[in-house]
């Protein structure tokens with residue numbers, strides 16, 4: 001029997017240490033986000049970063065030769081559940097998006113020169129990066145429709161295109177750009193990835209797009225999403241990441257583990273919102289009793305607990321499968337958790353916000369920000385609908401339509417077959433002697 005839902009005691013010690021560090025040192029800093037500049041916040045978390053390095057938990061998503069721990073997805077998932085509780089926590093642990101995913105791309109596909117120039121400074125926190133794939137004119141959920149082109153010209157490539165929602169691009173030192181290198185190739189071999197310095201002539205960061213999460217237009221802040229025009233951006237052929245046409249293959253290697261990390265982070269957010277829900281239910285009194293004594297609120301608590309438990313087990317199962325059988329083998333499990341986890345995050349935060357009434361709607365509580373953050377989870381890493389469709393397609397491959405006019409479980413047809421198959425038995429059991 002190999003089913004085991006426990007965590008090794010030594011690793012649990014790391015998790016307990018992390019949870020306390022995040023709660024005691026990072027959560028309080030969140031409240032100062034509005035009054036400090038981003039660089040000041042980053043300086044304020046330096047002592048915490050130092051403690052994380054000393055503990056050996058810095059950039060744990062990477063292999064040991066790159067300074068990580070080579071933990072595998074289950075352990076990383078458990079760590080991300082803690083880091084997800086605060087938007088600042090991933091910075092303290094050297095694995096904030098999109099730098100963490102981009103470092104994985106560089107580790108996977110980068111040449112020794114690219115690693116030297118981009119990866120190691122990225123890991124050291126000396127450079128910042130962005131991932132630039134989605135385009136306003138084309139469906140991001142179907143990246144085979146990309147129209148940004150990279151055309152070979154002598155020893156260079158020349159990139160032209162229009163992107164948006166490139167998170168952090170306005171503060172990035174370099175961008176990983178997905179562009180079509182061969183429009184006539186098979187769908188998933190048309191695009192390639194390039195490392196492009198942000199100050200390369202022709203890279204025009206038009207604006208940071210205001211969003212539901214950050215509704216006021218601002219420029220050059222962490223977490224912003226940039227619109228970018230690439231106009232005759234000339235890069236040397238050494239800027240190509242991996243082989244020409246390998247863009248989707250590399251993206252898959254990055255996105256699949258990234259989805260596990262996202263889902264576990266969402267559980268961290270959900271749990272924090274859930275704690276607020278429970279706490280407030282015990283504080284607030286209305287119509288003659290505590291909110292915790294109302295059946296609706298009890299249903300919310302029980303439903304939230306069940307949904308979070310289901311999402312957690314599903315996500316850890318996907319992580320386990322990825323560790324055991326590789327990234328591609330866990331495709332279905334990852335699609336399942338992507339839309340299920342995003343839904344759980346939304347529902348739990350929504351209930352926690354609702355119980356707080358106008359206090360929940362106000363910025364006096366972190367719930368309204370969590371709610372706005374939660375809504376984006378249903379788009380990025382692929383919209384819910386696409387993941388549902390993918391799951392359904394994979395499942396349906398295991399079925400086929402029966403021959404004949406009736407479903408295979410049609411009772412009259414099965415009854416007739418049973419009568420024929422067991423004729424001798426029926427005769428024996430229905431005879432009178």
Ligand SMILES: Cc1cc2nc3c(=O)[nH]c(=O)nc-3n(C[C@H](O)[C@H](O)[C@H](O)COP(=O)(O)OP(=O)(O)OC[C@H]3O[C@@H](n4cnc5c(N)ncnc54)[C@H](O)[C@@H]3O)c2cc1C
Pocket residue numbers: 098130131132133134135138139140141142164165166167225376379380381382383384385386389
């Ligand atoms: C917070 C955030 C951060 C992001 N960061 C980045 C980043 O760093 N880099 C980057 O390149 N991109 C980024 N994106 C973009 C993101 O990857 C895209 O938004 C996503 O891929 C969806 O693409 P789209 O917005 O073009 O929607 P579309 O693909 O146009 O889809 C629109 C809607 O159509 C529906 N739909 C699509 N396909 C189907 C289907 N098969 N069946 C039924 N309905 C369907 C869905 O409801 C979907 O929401 C980010 C987005 C967000 C919200």
